[in-house]
Amino acid sequence: MSVTSIELQLESENLVYFSGQRVKGALVLQIGLPVIIAGVEVRFRGAARAKWRETVQNGTHRTDIEHEKEEIYFDDRFCLWGKVNHTNRWEGREVLQRGRHMFPFQYKVPECVPCSFEGPDAHIRYSVQGIIIRYNGECISSQRIINVLREYDPRREPRDSAANSSPHRLEDHAERSVSTLCCRPGRVSCTLSLPKRACVPGEILRAEILVHNMSIRKSGAVSLQLKQIITYGGVQTKILLLKEYKVCDGLRPGQHRQWKEYPLRVPPLCPSRLHMCKVLDVRYCISVEATFADIILYSAVPIIIATIPDNYLEFSKWSYKVSTPSLMMDDTLTDCYIYGCTRTESEEDEFKPKYKYFENIRDLRRDRDLIVKFRYSPSLKRRNKEKEKKQELARPTVKLKSEDITSSSLA
Structure with missing residues (x-):
């Protein structure tokens, strides 16, 4: 086989990005034999898709209507190797020699896109896909789904x-x-x-x-x-x-x-x-x-x-x-x-989005409320009263002599 392996390598380990952040990585190809191709491209796509069923009752007849709706936020393709004309068509043929080839790329996630979500019959997914465009046969591709988040206050x-x-x-x-x-x-x-x-x-x-x-x-x-x-x-x-x-x-x-x-x-x-x-x-x-x-x-x-x-x-x-x-x-x-x-x-079903957890x-x-409650708790009040009594008992007392007592009474 000419192409022995194709892999998308992204710099982020957990594949989590925020809207407005750049996705950096490289498409790595391992070629066993020289192969003639049209080119190499990378595709960034983000879309929401939902599917639901609605029942309409018309007299005695009941009809089930299935709805499916898709909303695309971005779908951008970039040429990593090869030639593309003004009509976005590949022109010419390129030869990939035997060995390991690396094609770096970076892409800025658009601002204000919704965060990733997975639900029953619905999802919001963002993907990065590296594609080898071939003249004969199917194109060879590798894809990774990334996690996109957006701060919400x-x-x-x-x-x-x-x-x-x-x-x-x-x-x-x-x-x-x-x-x-x-x-x-x-x-x-x-x-x-x-x-x-x-x-x-x-x-x-x-x-x-x-x-x-x-x-x-x-x-x-x-x-x-x-x-x-x-x-x-x-x-x-x-x-x-x-x-x-x-x-x-x-x-x-x-x-x-x-x-x-x-x-x-x-x-x-x-x-x-x-x-x-x-x-x-x-x-x-x-x-x-x-x-x-x-x-x-x-x-x-x-x-x-x-x-x-x-x-x-x-x-x-x-x-x-x-x-x-x-x-x-x-x-x-x-x-x-x-x-x-x-x-x-x-592999798509195994994708589970990640979110911030504190x-x-x-x-x-x-x-603070607990400290105030403890400050005025009954046990603390009781201890304060006992402390005050001990302080009163510990005060020094002066005993007057009998002569001083009689003189003070006469005065």
Whole structure:
């Protein structure tokens, strides 16, 4: 075989780039025998693709319509070796001699492109492809999918600037009346509240949960959930369950329970608001699911996943971590591909985007509040009183003589 190997080498080890950053690398060819080709080129491509199904009811007839939409952000080709005329066609023939050949390149990722994303029947992918253009036979190519990120700070966005500025907690309440056999109707309810809306991966959100079971039957489990809401083409919505924590197994009839500051650590996730993307939209929410005899109650509060933490948060370091997969997957869903990519399907399916994750996040306001509470705690007050009594007892006392006492009394 003339071409024994073709490899794309990129300078970045983790293949993570930010919008506006340069992708530097080289296309390395190993030639066993001299080969005649038209040239060598490199291709940079970024696109979003979504596929969804819609059911239309017309009287007694039901029709399933399958939609597929693609949005291309850039698709640039550059000649690394050979000649290209003004109509972008290859002209002439080139001979690659035996040995190892290296063709360096660099490319600046356009500004304001959405970050990489992988979901059911939808994705945003960016690829680098090196191609050997041949006259006879198929072209030989090698491709690598890169991870593109974009910083997102809700405080700088007009519609999200007030995400964490409200002094009040974010709350949602669900209540329902349940029927009984011979007694008056009972009521069941659940309430969820969060201290703020915007958070970063690695941060711990402390939720407050309140559940009332004013019925005659024992309730089922109560769970705290983190969900991802994907919108396809602005018309179809799909909800994925990312994390689920069982709060309790159930409540007895007439019982109500409250959990203050129930912790939920945010996993590595794609940031909210896929900027400049008209094909997909990603949102998140935290919900409480309370199961009762006849109904299931939901309370949900939307949250925003950002990449820049608040000023009062302190962290030790941050790194890139693979996105958390969903707990509920539908086997009938099939992933789609970017047109023109020659990478095998198995290698494309193995691609998992990475996002920023902050380690050991501390809330300085919470630490300050704890110090204030400890300063005025009852045990500390008791110790201060005991210390004052000891100081009073330890003070030196002066005893007056009997003559001084009589003289002072006469005076």
